[in-house]
Amino acid sequence: MNEKTPGAVITAIASVSLVIMVFLLYFLLQEGLPALREVSIRELILGFDWYPTEEPPALGMAPLIVGSLSVTALSALIAIPLSIAIAVFLSEVAPTWVQEVLKPALELLGFLPSIVLGFLGMVVLAPWLQESFDLLSGLNLLNASVLMGAMIIPIVASLAEESFQAVPRELRDASFALGATRWETIRKVVFPAALPGLLSASLLGIMRALGETMVVLMAAGGAALVPVSIFDPVRPLTSAIAAEMGETPVGSTHYHALFFAGLILLAMTLGINLISMWIEKKGKERWMA
Amino acid sequence: MKKSAIALAFAASLSLVGSAFANNLVVNGSTTVLPIAQSAAEKFMESNPEVSITVSGGGSGNGIKAIIDGTTDIANASRFIKTSEVKAAVEKGSYPVPFAVAMDALLPVVHPSNPVKDLSIEQLCKIYKGEITNWKELGGDDAKIAVVGRDTSSGTYEVWDEKVMKKERVTPRALVVASNGAMVQTVAKNKLAVGYIGVGYVNDTIKTLSVQGIEGNVKTVLDGEFPISRYLYMFTQGWPEGNALKFINFVLSDAGQEIVGKTGYVPLR
Numbered sequence: 396m397n398e399k400t401p402g403a404v405i406t407a408i409a410s411v412s413l414v415i416m417v418f419l420l421y422f423l424l425q426e427g428l429p430a431l432r433e434v435s436i437r438e439l440i441l442g443f444d445w446y447p448t449e450e451p452p453a454l455g456m457a458p459l460i461v462g463s464l465s466v467t468a469l470s471a472l473i474a475i476p477l478s479i480a481i482a483v484f485l486s487e488v489a490p491t492w493v494q495e496v497l498k499p500a501l502e503l504l505g506f507l508p509s510i511v512l513g514f515l516g517m518v519v520l521a522p523w524l525q526e527s528f529d530l531l532s533g534l535n536l537l538n539a540s541v542l543m544g545a546m547i548i549p550i551v552a553s554l555a556e557e558s559f560q561a562v563p564r565e566l567r568d569a570s571f572a573l574g575a576t577r578w579e580t581i582r583k584v585v586f587p588a589a590l591p592g593l594l595s596a597s598l599l600g601i602m603r604a605l606g607e608t609m610v611v612l613m614a615a616g617g618a619a620l621v622p623v624s625i626f627d628p629v630r631p632l633t634s635a636i637a638a639e640m641g642e643t644p645v646g647s648t649h650y651h652a653l654f655f656a657g658l659i660l661l662a663m664t665l666g667i668n669l670i671s672m673w674i675e676k677k678g679k680e681r682w683m684a
Numbered sequence: 685m686k687k688s689a690i691a692l693a694f695a696a697s698l699s700l701v702g703s704a705f706a707n708n709l710v711v712n713g714s715t716t717v718l719p720i721a722q723s724a725a726e727k728f729m730e731s732n733p734e735v736s737i738t739v740s741g742g743g744s745g746n747g748i749k750a751i752i753d754g755t756t757d758i759a760n761a762s763r764f765i766k767t768s769e770v771k772a773a774v775e776k777g778s779y780p781v782p783f784a785v786a787m788d789a790l791l792p793v794v795h796p797s798n799p800v801k802d803l804s805i806e807q808l809c810k811i812y813k814g815e816i817t818n819w820k821e822l823g824g825d826d827a828k829i830a831v832v833g834r835d836t837s838s839g840t841y842e843v844w845d846e847k848v849m850k851k852e853r854v855t856p857r858a859l860v861v862a863s864n865g866a867m868v869q870t871v872a873k874n875k876l877a878v879g880y881i882g883v884g885y886v887n888d889t890i891k892t893l894s895v896q897g898i899e900g901n902v903k904t905v906l907d908g909e910f911p912i913s914r915y916l917y918m919f920t921q922g923w924p925e926g927n928a929l930k931f932i933n934f935v936l937s938d939a940g941q942e943i944v945g946k947t948g949y950v951p952l953r
Contacts, residue, residue: 446853448836458856517866522873531830532859532874617835617860628859638862639837641715643743649837 423661427654430454434648439655445619445630447639447649454652458619460659462629465622466539466611467604473544474551474604475597481548482555482593487581498556505549513613516542521614530626532616537625539615543607547600554599558592559585591678598671602664608633632656709737709927713747713760716839717916719947720786721760724935727943735927751780751919757928759919762788762839763846780919785935787950789883789905789913790843792893793867795875800824802894805911808848811878814855819876831858832870832879840864844880847912864948880912884948905950916949 430439434454442455481501485494520541521533562585570580586593616628617638636653643649711721718741725737742750747759748766752773765773765780773780792803800822803811810816812831820826833854834841845851861867864885871877872889883900886892892900895911904910918935920928934940941951 444856446836448841449853517869518873525874531828531876532832532870534859534870612862613866617862618856618858619860620856628857630860634862638835638860641741643837647743 420661423654423657426651427658428651430648430651430655434652439652440659443621445635447643447652452649452652454648456632456652456656456659458621459630459632459635459656461621462611462615462619463605463631463633463660463663465536465629466543466615466631467601469536469540469625470543470547470604471597471601473540474547474600477544478548478551478596478600479555479593481552482559483581483586485552485556486559487577487585498553501549502553505553507546509546509607509609510613512542512546513610516610516614524626528626532628534614534616535626535628536615536622539611539629540625542610542614543604546607546610547603550603551596551600554596555589555593558589558596561592562588591674591681594674595671598667598674602667605663605667606633606660608637612637632660707735707927709735709758709931710756711737711739711758711760711918711931712742712750712756713758713919714744714762714839714916715741716744716762716788716842717760717785717918720916720935720944720949721758721918723943723947724931724940727939728931728934732927732930735930737931748780748919751921752776752778754778754921757921758924758931761917761919762842762914764915764917765919779922781921781923782917782919783932783936784915784952785918785932785940786916786944786952787905787913788839788843788916789900789910789950790840790847790880791883791886791900791912792878792880792895793871793886793890794878794893795871796889796891797875798824798891800893802897804896805848808895809850809852812844812849812854812858813852814857827876829878830874830876831855832867832874832877833858833860834867834880835860835862840880840882843912843914847914882948883950884945902950906952913950 439454439456440460441457442453443457444453444455445458446453485497485501489497516538517534520538524530524533524535524538566584566588567580570584575583611629611631612634615631615634617630617634618628619630619635620627622629636656639649640653643653711725718739721739725739729735729737744761744763747756747761748769750756751759752769753776759780761782765782769780792808794800798819800819803822807816807822811822811829812833814831816822817829818826819829831854834844836845836854859870861870861879864881867879867881868885868887868890871879881890883902883905894900898904898909898911900910900912905913918932920932924932935943936952941953944951
């Protein structure tokens with residue numbers, strides 16, 4: 396075995412995964428783009444009627460796209476402030492023994508299967524929401540967002556905690572030496588220094604929420620409707636794909652439209668990914684300067 | 685010499701193809717009939733290990749198209765063959781033969797605390813269209829109705845669409861659940877809900893409603909009295925022979941009809 400072998404093996408494995416990614420993208424394009432042959436892209440993205448099995452099918456995905464975005468936005472709104480608060484507590488405030496217990500507990504929570512959360516939403520949260528707010532149904536945007544928030548808090552909080560930890564000790568010491576209180580140090584020194592890390596942690600959580608399927612399939616209510624209140628049911632792209640793909644004839648317009656929905660999701664996550672990369676780059680530049 | 689060798693090879697390959705055909709049965713079509721076909725195929729292959737059956741879904745339309753094109757041996761369909769399909773078959777010189785293998789019925793369900801006992805087809809249609817929105821209009825309490833439906837791609841929705849909605853659109857405000865099981869869960873937890881499930885899924889966490897005064901059960905479905913029901917079919921290419929005949933006979937036998945009952949449909953006897 397010469398010295399080059401390990402490097403070659405690693406390169407080979409890395410390129411296999413790259414090839415698989417390219418192949419997946421090719422497959423998605425091949426199955427998704429034919430939808431445009433029968434429906435215009437304008438109708439697909441801006442149409443408001445989702446009745447895919449009618450003759451001819453109505454394939455307006457606007458309610459599904461808005462559904463995906465609204466669940467993601469609301470869950471981010473719930474989860475990100477909480478996550479950052481937890482991270483500040485863990486990294487800056489909590490005594491060491493609390494840290495040692497809470498950090499692994501938080502990470503363990505991240506392993507909770509999403510179907511368990513969905514089940515909780517259906518059986519516990521939905522009846523409670525319905526009773527307390529006198530609603531038509533507890534399966535709605537709020538229910539799904541709360542569950543999704545619970546799902547992404549462990550991810551965002553533990554990444555945020557790590558970016559607080561990464562702030563150099565010297566910065567804190569310098570701040571204390573100048574007579575700043577602990578709160579002032581957190582707010583004016585540690586927080587700004589950790590900001591790029593916090594942002595990319597949040598974006599990672601948002602991406603997770605956007606792609607999540609089981610929770611929204613079970614708890615969001617599934618009505619292809621543009622929500623006007625947080626108590627309206629929604630049908631995100633992911634749950635439409637999961638619920639309908641198995642039943643639709645292979646090669647039909649509906650089938651291709653569902654793959655097109657996958658492409659839309661991919662474009663959204665790609666967008667978020669690019670933003671997060673850009674933020675990271677900006678953050679690095681600031682540290683170098 | 686050379687010629688005979690080629691002829692021999694040709695004959696050998698032909699006989700291989702022949703035997704593969706003889707012991708391989710392709711079943712395609714409706715996803716509604718899929719559970720029946722799948723369990724029946726498993727049981728059938730247990731007692732006939734030399735036969736291999738390939739079962740796949742794809743929709744009634746695709747199944748019947750495959751029978752016409754000759755690419756499947758048996759086509760499952762949750763509806764009868766359409767006139768246009770008969771015409772296409774005649775043009776291609778094929779002759780699809782239908783066998784009714786089971787019946788499927790949908791029962792409207794509500795929360796056990798709901799005082800409403802019976803609804804007409806017209807009332808159900810108006811509820812799902814979003815025209816009737818309060819239980820008061822149906823003789824119940826003064827409370828809004830939470831309409832729960834199924835994915836438009838599901839076979840269950842197909843029956844509802846055909847027998848109750850008569851092709852009218854379900855209101856987009858209706859909640860949509862992904863399975864019969866999820867429907868039972870949702871309705872059992874919601875006092876305002878109305879939904880519909882296959883006969884096989886009824887349990888006591890929900891209350892079934894009669895339709896136009898007719899209770900939905902095995903008897904009324906078989907009598908044809910209960911209005912929200914339909915036949916499920918298997919089509920063969922011409923009169924079935926060989927394995928196709930054996931398989932159809934198995935599905936129609938007592939053992940086959942027991943499978944029908946277990947998968948949540950109404951056996952024919």
